[in-house]
Amino acid sequence: MPATKSSREDAVAAITAVFREFGYDGASLSRLSEASGLGRSSLYHHFPNGKEDMAAAAVAHLAGLATDGILAPLDGEGDATARVKAAAAGISKFYDGGRANCLANLLSIGEAATAAPGAAKSLISALENAFEQVAVDAGFAQKEARIRAEQAIVEIEGALVVSRAAGNNAPFQRALGRLPEILTGGK
Amino acid sequence: MPATKSSREDAVAAITAVFREFGYDGASLSRLSEASGLGRSSLYHHFPNGKEDMAAAAVAHLAGLATDGILAPLDGEGDATARVKAAAAGISKFYDGGRANCLANLLSIGEAATAAPGAAKSLISALENAFEQVAVDAGFAQKEARIRAEQAIVEIEGALVVSRAAGNNAPFQRALGRLPEILTGGK
DNA sequence: GTCTATAGTATGATAGAC
DNA sequence: GTCTATCATACTATAGAC
Known part of the structure; x- marks a missing residue:
């Protein structure tokens, strides 16, 4: 593996963290340069279209993380509840607890x-479809499965917002704990 | 009422909308100036500390709207379910549906x-306390009321996120419709 | 592939006339 | 209370050496 590849991958990970913390407008090139350890011109070498390219790379990187850590476990082997628990662990990691x-x-x-x-x-649509499928696998009818999939996403996102606002991870962790009950009825 | 007062109030409302749409970093003075119809210097006359003051005014303005449109109805007359329904209408208005x-x-x-x-x-803490009180009024024990209050906020915020991401207001409206059931058991 | 240097523009903020 | 004109700074982006 050439040093080139890992350098760019490392840069993308660092850049992604900056966009995530500061948003698009708050993610200045100074911050992106500092976080990645690359000078301005090096950034433009890797991302010819500048900030826009970096943001696109960050989104793609996050989509990859979500696919590997959340969607893949849902689509994997084992019973529905086990898959949901694996996905919950992936979601916790994705959102840093x-x-x-x-x-x-x-x-x-x-x-x-x-x-x-x-x-x-x-991203949300892909997660909703995966949730729906696991609920169907758990024995719920299609319509009920769709309702539960949406409810699961609503509770996760809502709990995340509340947790961040309150500076307390408990609501988010509780929401993740409820996931098996919501999606598979605990089966 | 002097023209002065209403002019500043109008400016605060316009400024608030800009901060809300673009975030702090994205709310440039150009945008704030254009939206409020005030030149840069006029803005600095009303908000001596510049952007920071404007953001503070926007937050205070939103807090006032939330107090009048959401917290006040919850604290008002009538049975618990009626108060929750009034608050749901206020929340819908606050978040523009x-x-x-x-x-x-x-x-x-x-x-x-x-x-x-x-x-x-x-803001979230105030809403959670008001929700908790209305659940107590509906007959729930303190501990259960607190759980339901948190659940209500989680579902509202989560549904708002999902609605905005999907470009479809249905999840948010459904969450508002569930509020009476969550907080008062429909009583 | 990374650097220094810098262009060109937009930003937040001020001064002073009216 | 609003304006025009302007400041200093930070921004995104580019040029060109190594």
């Missing part, structure tokens, strides 16, 4: 919506 | 947290 910003909200604020159009919608 | 940004999230991103420290926490 409740400390990271709610992604869907970040992507809908200010210029972010322009830089990554539809990103939040497609 | 599900089109406006989730406030708690906005206030926790980037520089906004510095400009209005603790604002999200105190």
